[in-house]
Amino acid sequence: MAEILVLAEHRRGALRDVTYELLAKGREITDSGGLELSTIVLGSGCSGFAGELSNHADRVLVVDHPDLAEFNAEAYSKVLVGVIAERKPRLTLIGHTSCGVDLAPALAIKSGLPLATDCIDLSLDGGGLAVTRQVYGGKMNVEGVLREAEGHIATVRPATFEPGEPRGEPGEVVSLEYPAELELVTRFTGFVEPPPGEVDIADAEIIVGVGRGIKDEKNIPVVRELAEALKGELGCSRPIVDKGWLPKDRQVGSSGKTVKPKLYIASGISGSFQHVMGMKGSDLIVVVNKDSKAPLFGFADYGVVGDLFKVLPALTEKIREFKGSG
Ligand SMILES: Cc1cc2nc3c(=O)[nH]c(=O)nc-3n(C[C@H](O)[C@H](O)[C@H](O)COP(=O)(O)OP(=O)(O)OC[C@H]3O[C@@H](n4cnc5c(N)ncnc54)[C@H](O)[C@@H]3O)c2cc1C
Structure with a gap:
């Protein structure tokens, strides 16, 4: 058959x-x-x-x-x-x-x-x-x-x-049978492990991810502050690493880390499948993106269509208030 x-x-x-x-x-x-x-x-x-x-x-x-x-x-x-x-x-x-x-x-x-x-x-x-x-x-x-x-x-x-x-x-x-006559000109020589980073985001319970929507390195604190208020870690999409704004050990995705936190907040990340592969196993996914058609909304438990520069600071403030430290 x-x-x-x-x-x-x-x-x-x-x-x-x-x-x-x-x-x-x-x-x-x-x-x-x-x-x-x-x-x-x-x-x-x-x-x-x-x-x-x-x-x-x-x-x-x-x-x-x-x-x-x-x-x-x-x-x-x-x-x-x-x-x-x-x-x-x-x-x-x-x-x-x-x-x-x-x-x-x-x-x-x-x-x-x-x-x-x-x-x-x-x-x-x-x-x-x-x-x-x-x-x-x-x-x-x-x-x-x-x-x-x-x-x-x-x-x-x-x-x-x-x-x-x-x-x-x-x-x-x-x-x-493995074909006996195979003559290979390429061979596998070994895996190259990335240098160990300060934190392993693969173990983090809360991750706030930042993507190209952040526009400039100087804006990263907007996301870092939310991560800190939540006592979570900062993650990112690959372009952020390629630009040198965050180290490689923060990259989520097929050529970065696979993460499974209880909460993943994605801000300014469109949702390429390479990124999704690394975070789709998160328990709760919140997406903040100004484009309602961003593919990552398809994986979100909660979605906020809005400007991350307005949404994230407001969220940080609320969380600080809630935790009594604001
Ligand atoms: C072999 C290979 C491996 C790869 N591996 C990875 C990987 O491991 N991880 C990974 O992430 N990518 C990986 N990529 C890259 C991937 O294909 C995408 O290019 C990348 O994920 C896009 O990153 P981004 O979502 O941050 O950027 P973009 O796709 O440019 O998305 C930016 C988003 O920000 C939104 N935005 C803009 N301004 C605002 C604002 N003010 N407020 C809110 N939202 C806003 C936009 O609407 C947009 O949706 C890989 C690619 C290849 C070819």
């Missing part, structure tokens, strides 16, 4: 959330289209992954080799091109992560298959693939259909779909 193939992503011994999100979307598509759901894990000593993944798919394909211990786009594409040529999956799903972005275009070229990137929704459309993508910083969605082809490849934006629950009946685990 034809299948949908999900590439399992892992890093430093753990499967990444996006894998379960892709499996949930893959299951939704297979259920409506009479297809099977397979997942493929490329790794070294990865029987643990296979067992875990078998609770989410009809079939787990495993390629186990020391060259695959950590992500290597060259090795992955060389292995996957063979698997796709042989199995001809109707659709191959890959996370739109730094790994997926590195891998998918080369894989599509080598496989001769159409590719849609950064999809936020997708469904089979006859022999084609209907996809939804975002444009203008997430303010508009674009729907399109990829032409009919033997198969399609799509990268899917992380944090878009809810991860699926394990199923009662585990799928089969199938070992595939």
